[in-house]
Amino acid sequence: MGQYKDLRFPADFLWGTATAAHQVEGHNTNNNWWAWEQTPGHIEDGTTSGRACDWWNRAEEDLDRAAALGQNAHRMSVEWSRIEPRPGEWDETALTRYRQIIGHMRRRGMEPMITLHHFTNPLWLEERGAWENEETIVLFNRFVEKVVEALGDMVSLWCTINEPNVYAYMGWADGVWPPGKRDIRTAFKVMRHMARAHVVAYRTIHRLQPDAQVGIAHHERPFDPLRPGSALDRLAASLQNRVFNECIFASMYSGRLSLPLGWGRVPEAGDESEFMDFVGLNYYTHEVVTFDLSRAGELFGRRLVRDGVELNLFGEEVYPEGIYHCLKKFARYHKPIYITENGTSDHGDDRRRRYILQHLVQVQRAIAEGVPVRGYFYWTLVDNFEWAKGWSTPFGLIYLDPASGERRPRPSAELYAEIARANAISRDILEAGC
Numbered sequence: 001m002g003q004y005k006d007l008r009f010p011a012d013f014l015w016g017t018a019t020a021a022h023q024v025e026g027h028n029t030n031n032n033w034w035a036w037e038q039t040p041g042h043i044e045d046g047t048t049s050g051r052a053c054d055w056w057n058r059a060e061e062d063l064d065r066a067a068a069l070g071q072n073a074h075r076m077s078v079e080w081s082r083i084e085p086r087p088g089e090w091d092e093t094a095l096t097r098y099r100q101i102i103g104h105m106r107r108r109g110m111e112p113m114i115t116l117h118h119f120t121n122p123l124w125l126e127e128r129g130a131w132e133n134e135e136t137i138v139l140f141n142r143f144v145e146k147v148v149e150a151l152g153d154m155v156s157l158w159c160t161i162n163e164p165n166v167y168a169y170m171g172w173a174d175g176v177w178p179p180g181k182r183d184i185r186t187a188f189k190v191m192r193h194m195a196r197a198h199v200v201a202y203r204t205i206h207r208l209q210p211d212a213q214v215g216i217a218h219h220e221r222p223f224d225p226l227r228p229g230s231a232l233d234r235l236a237a238s239l240q241n242r243v244f245n246e247c248i249f250a251s252m253y254s255g256r257l258s259l260p261l262g263w264g265r266v267p268e269a270g271d272e273s274e275f276m277d278f279v280g281l282n283y284y285t286h287e288v289v290t291f292d293l294s295r296a297g298e299l300f301g302r303r304l305v306r307d308g309v310e311l312n313l314f315g316e317e318v319y320p321e322g323i324y325h326c327l328k329k330f331a332r333y334h335k336p337i338y339i340t341e342n343g344t345s346d347h348g349d350d351r352r353r354r355y356i357l358q359h360l361v362q363v364q365r366a367i368a369e370g371v372p373v374r375g376y377f378y379w380t381l382v383d384n385f386e387w388a389k390g391w392s393t394p395f396g397l398i399y400l401d402p403a404s405g406e407r408r409p410r411p412s413a414e415l416y417a418e419i420a421r422a423n424a425i426s427r428d429i430l431e432a433g434c
């Protein structure tokens with residue numbers, strides 16, 4: 001008898017990949033990101049999204065590839081600036097195109113999960129202040145209503161908003177994403193508006209589609225103390241956890257604002273106290289933090305990377321146990337959990353293979369301990385436009401040459417397919433390792 005046994009996943013587990021409209025569709029010229037990309041210096045490698053993966057024309061081909069690789073689900077987003085190119089004007093041809101793509105997915109036996117906001121805003125909304133402006137709550141709801149009326153018969157899994165904490169942090173704290181500001185108070189205001197918009201959209205989706213499953217895709221990045229025995233390191237880590245990981249999620253979940261500078265109830269929440277049918281987890285890495293009195297702006301926590309750990313192309317630690325800890329933490333909500341994103345960038349493929357295997361082992365560990373994980377979406381299917389990193393950090397199971405559009409599945413695509421088809425990590429895979 002070998003040392004290993006098959007690690008099984010629950011029946012009906014969803015195995016998929018995740019994408020976002022602006023990163024794959026191409027020529028989304030009417031949104032804030034397209035405008036941002038045109039200024040030299042904004043995108044690290046000097047590229048732009050351009051034709052991206054040409055999904056506006058070629059999505060079906062890649063979805064065929066995903067289906068052939070044993071995937072039975074796909075998470076994608078719809079692009080607000082295509083559907084509502086000018087305030088209150090709807091482009092029915094864009095909605096028809098999304099119906100074609102989602103219909104194709106269904107015909108290939110893949111369950112769609114649709115994200116309604118994934119980082120991009122129509123230019124007209126951006127000009128009105130976008131999420132800094134309270135009015136966006138109403139405008140987003142009008143958009144959600146239109147999309148759910150048009151696509152609801154084909155979709156039952158909805159993510160209202162992708163990674164509100166990352167959106168606010170990158171745009172208003174780090175300032176390397178549009179609108180490129182450094183203004184923490186406004187970052188919190190943006191998050192408050194997003195929390196309110198989620199609550200309103202949750203209601204709207206359920207009014208139109210009572211059986212829908214609605215959540216968000218929450219980026220959880222655990223902050224761990226460098227020296228667990230040090231009370232000060234623990235304090236610094238817990239402050240950062242509260243602000244980055246907990247506040248926004250708790251506000252969206254319960255409709256009780258727990259964001260700094262915004263206590264109280266979401267005004268639109270009424271008497272209800274739960275606004276999520278599932279927990280969507282985007283997990284990539286964790287942060288190690290030590291107390292540093294000189295870092296008041298970072299809540300006295302200095303982030304650092306420990307010696308000897310494996311790093312991804314962003315210089316972040318590869319930390320598979322982190323996904324297990326997140327899943328254990330989210331079990332407290334007693335809701336189905338979907339891993340809405342998890343993945344790594346690699347110019348070769350060795351790191352990616354190892355990353356997938358090590359993270360899935362940890363996911364299965366949580367499941368074996370009773371955590372209700374219902375699906376896993378690897379980020380991403382085909383190399384695509386990685387925001388401020390441009391084309392320099394490829395995450396795909398499938399390699400893409402952005403110039404020619406040529407695709408080539410990487411070995412990790414086959415590893416993932418083997419696991420998805422078997423609905424298990426086989427003993428053979430574990431024995432071979434990566």
Ligand code: NOJ
Pocket residue numbers: 020162163282341379386387395
């Ligand atoms: C999370 C974001 O949702 C996605 O758009 C991005 O490409 C991946 N992380 C990888 O950084």
